[in-house]
Amino acid sequence: MRRGTNSLEVKKLNRNRIFRYVHSQSETSMPDISAALDISGPTVLTIVKELKSAGVVEEVGELKSTGGRKAKAIASVRDVRYAVGMDITENHVGFVYTDLGRKALKHERIRKHFRNEESYFREIGELLGEFVARNRIPEEKIEGVGIALPGIVDRQKNILNGSHVLGIHEVSWEKWAAHIPYPCELLNDANAAAITEDVCCKRPESNLVYLSLSNSVGGAVIFADEMKSNEGIPAITDNTTMYMGNNWRSGEFGHMVIHPEGKxxxxxKKGCLDAYCSALNLAELEDGNLRAFFDKMESGKEEYRQIWDEYLGNLAIAVDNLRMCFDCEVVLGGYVGNYMKPYIGRFQSLAAEKNIFSGGGDYVRVCQCREEASAYGAALYQIEKYISKI
Ligand SMILES: [Zn+2]
Structure with a gap:
């Protein structure tokens, strides 16, 4: 505990720790909480009472007795709050909603070409309203809407500094909020997808680099909390934090040069990773249809096989660079990441050839969430923020 922490802060910390503990269990009891967190019985009793009256914890029967009085079973209330995430791309908008249980309760992708016009933002608001109504999400329980965007987002000012893909600069959250009756928060799409990976795959607390291979190449750096360098960085969960850089531009892996004087x-610039490993390099061979590229390669199209081999070779250079910089797990996500599973063994061998340290190439793996990861992460971030305030 930090020096100078006063009793009010201790109480707040304990309240949050107790909620998180209850939330991590399907059900538990006050004696269990007390033992697990080393907090006195009377303090647990007082705080659980507060959490019950706040509606975030409830009694769910009695735990099986091991002799003596049966303890009351308590659990967190999963549907006390909901959050919606949207992923805005050049040609689509993705929707996901979740509750405190953090499962993606529904995901949808709707074709919608981006236009920097008032009517577009109004139509997005209408699509969101229809998504909420169709899924019967109680409006009064919606904590907020996370909006994932392919560009640099200043999270403090809540504005999109710029997006090459959408062709816009300096667009504030208010553009969306004018047509959305819930709090809105903008996030970079690769950062949002990395949040999904961090929250959902229940990996042990550790550092992670996420490489998003979509129509542009981006990424995110997530580190375990003991490495947190200052307190201004927004936490993702109680265990992990995202490194944002000084100007919200960290993780722009797409513009690392892998071939000087290259494409x-x-x-x-010349030779950026994006020029070699954006999904467009593959999809454009099939009129933008990435699945068709992989289908045709699998059915024996030799030209595509060679292109794919070159793609993996270039990707291996970048992944090895990331490993050298960060010495942690590297996760391949984005559009191409969704198709990587059958090829990951081969790719790990390519990575292993470049690895000058022990351990081969098994530090690189494929993302686990393949459906609307950015929209999902944008929603999850709203839920994590709510939990951090309990
Ligand atoms: Zn570049």
Missing amino acids: TCYCG
């Missing part, structure tokens, strides 16, 4: 990237 020209849209950013103007």
